[in-house]
Amino acid sequence: MSVLxxxxxxxxxxxxxxxxxxLIGFVCPLVGVYLVVRRVVFLGVALxxxxxxxxAFAFAMQGWxxxxxxxxxxxxxxxxxxxxxxxxxxxxxxxxxMERSGRxxxxxxxxxxxxxxGAWGILLLAQNPLGEHGLLDLLxxxxxxxxxxDLVLTAITFGFVVLALFLxxxxxxxxxxxxxxxxxxxxxxxxxxxxxxxxxGLTISVSVLSVGPLVAxxxxxxxxxxxxxxxxxxxxxxITASVIGxxxxxxxxxIAYRRDLPVGxxxxxxxxxxxxxxxxxxxxxxxxxxxxxGAKPQASPTNPG
Amino acid sequence: MxxxxxxxxxxxxxxxxxxxxxxxxxxxxxxxxxxxxxGANGSGKSTxxxxxxxxxxxxxxxxxxxxxxxxxxxxxxxxxxEALDSIFLVSCFEMVLMGACGRVGxxxxxxxxxxxxxxxxxxxxxxxxxxxxxxxxxxxxQKQRVLVARALATKPEFLLLDEPTxxxxxxxxxxxxxxxxxxxxxxxxxxxxxxxxxxxxxxxAQDVIWLxxxxxxQGAVNELLRREQVEALLDxxxx
Numbered sequence: 001m002s003v004l005x006x007x008x009x010x011x012x013x014x015x016x017x018x019x020x021x022x023l024i025g026f027v028c029p030l031v032g033v034y035l036v037v038r039r040v041v042f043l044g045v046a047l048x049x050x051x052x053x054x055x056a057f058a059f060a061m062q063g064w065x066x067x068x069x070x071x072x073x074x075x076x077x078x079x080x081x082x083x084x085x086x087x088x089x090x091x092x093x094x095x096x097x098m099e100r101s102g103r104x105x106x107x108x109x110x111x112x113x114x115x116x117x118g119a120w121g122i123l124l125l126a127q128n129p130l131g132e133h134g135l136l137d138l139l140x141x142x143x144x145x146x147x148x149x150d151l152v153l154t155a156i157t158f159g160f161v162v163l164a165l166f167l168x169x170x171x172x173x174x175x176x177x178x179x180x181x182x183x184x185x186x187x188x189x190x191x192x193x194x195x196x197x198x199x200x201g202l203t204i205s206v207s208v209l210s211v212g213p214l215v216a217x218x219x220x221x222x223x224x225x226x227x228x229x230x231x232x233x234x235x236x237x238x239i240t241a242s243v244i245g246x247x248x249x250x251x252x253x254x255i256a257y258r259r260d261l262p263v264g265x266x267x268x269x270x271x272x273x274x275x276x277x278x279x280x281x282x283x284x285x286x287x288x289x290x291x292x293x294g295a296k297p298q299a300s301p302t303n304p305g
Numbered sequence: 306m307x308x309x310x311x312x313x314x315x316x317x318x319x320x321x322x323x324x325x326x327x328x329x330x331x332x333x334x335x336x337x338x339x340x341x342x343x344g345a346n347g348s349g350k351s352t353x354x355x356x357x358x359x360x361x362x363x364x365x366x367x368x369x370x371x372x373x374x375x376x377x378x379x380x381x382x383x384x385x386x387e388a389l390d391s392i393f394l395v396s397c398f399e400m401v402l403m404g405a406c407g408r409v410g411x412x413x414x415x416x417x418x419x420x421x422x423x424x425x426x427x428x429x430x431x432x433x434x435x436x437x438x439x440x441x442x443x444x445x446x447q448k449q450r451v452l453v454a455r456a457l458a459t460k461p462e463f464l465l466l467d468e469p470t471x472x473x474x475x476x477x478x479x480x481x482x483x484x485x486x487x488x489x490x491x492x493x494x495x496x497x498x499x500x501x502x503x504x505x506x507x508x509x510a511q512d513v514i515w516l517x518x519x520x521x522x523q524g525a526v527n528e529l530l531r532r533e534q535v536e537a538l539l540d541x542x543x544x
Contacts, residue, residue, distance in 0.1 A: 037392050167412040174406050177393050180360045184382045185407035185459065232439070234394050 003254050016146035018253055020154055021263060024207050025249025027158040028219035029227070029241035030165055031200045033234075036224045038176050042107060043095070044220040046114035047204045048213035050091040051084045053117040055209065056124040058083025063128045074149055077209065081153075084205040091117075092197045146210065157206045161199050172196050173234060211264050218268035219245050226275050229282040248274065310371060311336040311378065311463055311495050312357065317366030319349065319356040325364060326352045332514055332523050334463075334497055339489045341506030341526070342499045344516035350499045351385075353516070354467055357497075358382055372462050378495075379407065381461030385468050386448045391441035397451045398436040401426055404458025426454040430484060446477035453484065464488075466498045470505050478502075482509050503530065 007018050035044045058079045061067045070076045091113055098109050165172070175182045175192045182189050207216040223245040224237070231237035252267030259266075310333045318328035326349040334340050344350045355361045357368060358380060372378030381404070401423040402415055409415055415423075427433045432450040435443060440451060449469050456464055469485070470478040486509050489496050500506050506513055506526065513529050515522045522529060529535075 037390070039390070039392065170406060170409070170414070171411055173393075173395075174403055177395065178384070178389060178403065180355070180358070180384055180388070181382050181403070181455075182406070183360050184358045184380045187406065228394075231394055233396060233399070237394050 003258055004250075007253060007257060014146075016148065016151045017263065018250070019151055020146050020210050021249040021253050021267070022246055023154055023158050024211055024216070024219055025223075025245040025247075025267070026242050027161060027203060027245075028207055028216065029223035029245040030162065030238055031203045032220035032224045033227075033238045033241055034172065034176060034196060034200065035220060036228065037234075040106070040110070041221055042110045042114070045217050046110045046117065047088055047091060047201065048208050048216040048220075049114050049121070050117040051088045051205050051208040051216075052213045053121040053124070054083035054085070054087025054205075055080045056083075056121045056128070057087065060124040060128050073147065077147075077150060081205065081209055084209055085202065087117075088201040088205045089198065092201050096193070096197065150210070154206050154210060157202055161203050164195070164199055168192070168195070215264035215268055218264075218271055219249070222268070222271035222275050223248070226271070226278045229278045244271075244274065309335050312497075313367075313369045313371075314357070315367045315369075317356065317368060318364040319352050319361065320364055321352070321361070327516065327519060327521070328365070330366070330521050332521055334495065334514075335512060336495055337493050338512050339486070339496045339510045340498070340512040340514060341510035342497055342514045342516070343503060343506050344501060346501055348501075348516040348518075350501070350516055351467055354465060354497070354499050358465060370463075378462035379459055381456030381459045381464040383449075383452045383456045383464070383466040383469055385471065386445065386452060387472075389440070393441070395440050396436065397427065397432065397438055397440055397443070397454075398423060400440045400451055401436075401455045401458050404455040407459055422460075423454075423458050426457040427451070429457060429488070430454040444477075445473045446481060449473065449477075449481050450484065453481075453488075457488070461494065463495045463497070466496070468499055468501070470500065470502060478505065485509055503535075506530070 006012060007015070009015070012018070032044060035041055058067075059076075061083075062069050062079065067079065070079055095106075095109055095113065098104070099106060171187065171192050175187060175189045176196075179189055182192075204216055204220070207219065211219075223241040226244050227237050227240035231240050248267055248270050252270045253263055255261065255270065256263040256266040312334040314330050314332050317330040318325055319330070320326040330353065342350050342354065352361065356363050370377040402419065404426070405415060405419040405423065409419060424433065424436065427436055430450040430453045432447065432454055435447055435451060440448065443451065453466075453469070456466075466485070470481055473481065482505055485496065485498065488494055489509075498506070498510065507530050510526050513524065513526050515529060
């Protein structure tokens with residue numbers, strides 16, 4: 001409790017890092033729920049990697065003299081955010097065009113985007129004349145130095161994302177669940193898909209900039225996968241995932257602070273442990289229930305049914 | 306297009322991508338009639354239905370609707386139940402409420418009247434007690450009743466069903482067909498039911514559209530599905 005009081009103290013040096021972890025912990029799972037139910041989980045791995053590549057590209061542009069050099073951290077973050085958003089949204093657009101053309105497997109396309117983004121990110125970093133200083137920290141998501149401006153911008157972006165997800169939950173669920181019927185009711189499915197994936201892209205871009213691709217991916221997918229074990233409705237699913245993400249973000253920060261560990265990987269490791277326990281516990285509970293009732297097992301993200 | 310036609314297809318070609326499944330399709334569906342769209346597996350029934358619904362664009366030709374208001378009628382669509390992913394945690398009540406999405410604008414929530422209407426539709430299809438159950442946990446017949454309820458929740462002028470009795474045992478098939486017959490009789494709904502089951506179409510439908518080896522035959526059930534006529538059609542195909 002004393003550590004909790006300490007990290008939430010307004011005088012705590014890394015208080016903004018705590019708040020930003022908390023924001024990411026609460027909001028990433030809300031968009032991750034859609035990646036899970038639309039069975040595009042791998043997109044949650046590829047897009048943060050693409051976002052990182054966009055950040056590396058934005059910095060490389062500075063090195064090549066294509067854009068003015070930023071002289072302060074706020075300017076650097078603005079450039080990084082620009083690169084991240086442009087690359088993420090462009091990747092979503094490209095992948096959706098390829099999906100509509102119906103060529104190849106979605107896993108193949110997403111996997112290709114993942115490896116190419118990873119490779120190009122490293123190449124751009126390696127040849128950046130400005131060196132790797134600071135950039136690697138950004139990509140690793142050290143969550144150490146978060147300015148008030150960063151925090152406010154992240155809060156505004158996430159506020160917009162949560163509001164849109166809340167207001168248009170009916171439309172997002174409908175076009176995700178039964179696209180064909182949505183078309184027959186004259187719903188503009190392309191518009192709703194674009195809006196949903198723009199929100200996902202925005203969330204990923206902002207998260208990667210603060211915590212890096214690994215942690216962003218962890219918060220996008222692990223809390224929804226844990227919540228799915230217990231939820232009965234889509235609303236419960238989203239809220240439980242968000243609460244798990246938020247609580248884990250705080251718990252991870254506390255553990256990392258006490259043990260002097262990097263925050264992001266601690267959060268993901270903690271989520272992994274939670275997932276293992278929830279999955280094992282659920283399996284045990286279900287096997288006992290099924291044995292008692294003789295019912296058939298239901299579908300899950302890991303068991304298509 | 307004559308006044309009693311609700312739907313008319315002229316020279317329509319349907320298919321996926323560049324693959325043509327049916328071409329030069331001319332047919333009409335009469336207002337207030339129960340029409341069966343009959344054909345073997347792979348004959349292009351579902352592709353034709355999806356083109357009529359606007360899910361697939363026609364590759365050629367014209368599709369015209371004339372609803373009561375003169376324009377396109379509200380369509381109630383009952384898809385094949387396997388098409389819906391069981392990963393979604395959707396209750397039957399939420400499922401039926403989706404039918405009201407066409408009337409409730411973006412950013413607005415379902416009001417009490419829409420919720421009452423959804424319950425009414427569940428009652429109409431004998432699925433009221435399933436309201437709180439998760440859709441993915443239902444049996445085939447129960448799912449079909451809920452899907453019909455959802456289609457009714459759109460307040461349709463034209464109900465279109467894709468293989469509503471496929472993979473369902475005989476007793477449940479009969480109850481689903483009975484439900485559709487009753488709905489047609491009570492509400493004077495125009496119905497187009499895709500099926501590969503000749504007996505089901507014969508039992509319910511008044512008119513039939515038969516797809517066989519790329520050819521389309523249309524007529525009244527008691528004309529087109531007479532034993533001699535069916536044999537003639539099939540023999541013709543064998544020749």
